[in-house]
Amino acid sequence: xxxxxxxxxxxxxxxxxxxxxxxxxxxxxxxxxxxxxxxxxxxxxxxxxxxxxxxxxxxxxxxxxxxxxxxxxxxxxxxxxxxxxxxxxxxxxxxxxxxxxxx
Numbered sequence: 507x508x509x510x511x512x513x514x515x516x517x518x519x520x521x522x523x524x525x526x527x528x529x530x531x532x533x534x535x536x537x538x539x540x541x542x543x544x545x546x547x548x549x550x551x552x553x554x555x556x557x558x559x560x561x562x563x564x565x566x567x568x569x570x571x572x573x574x575x576x577x578x579x580x581x582x583x584x585x586x587x588x589x590x591x592x593x594x595x596x597x598x599x600x601x602x603x604x605x606x607x608x609x
Contacts (some may be wrong), residue, residue: 531555535562539571539586547582 529537531554538545550559563573563584572593576583589597 508607515585532562532565536566539566539573539584542586544576545584547584557580 535550535554535556547559550556550562554562556562563575567573572587572589573584574587576585
């Protein structure tokens, strides 16, 4: 029976089919931000071996994540938040221009 299944799915005896696909660094950082806490610049640099954590944050911002930067005397940290009404209005104005409504 086992040989029939192996022949059907074209599996060799030494093949290992188990396991998960590796996540990219971008996906790992995205998952970390999805948890909702603040992430320090140092933890991004050391944990994920990023040369430039700011470049990764910029990449995620370009993908649509609303990442805010907090600068303190302890260092830089990032967090994901919801955009304010002013940010949404500025984005709509940039896309559609100012729209006047005639009464």
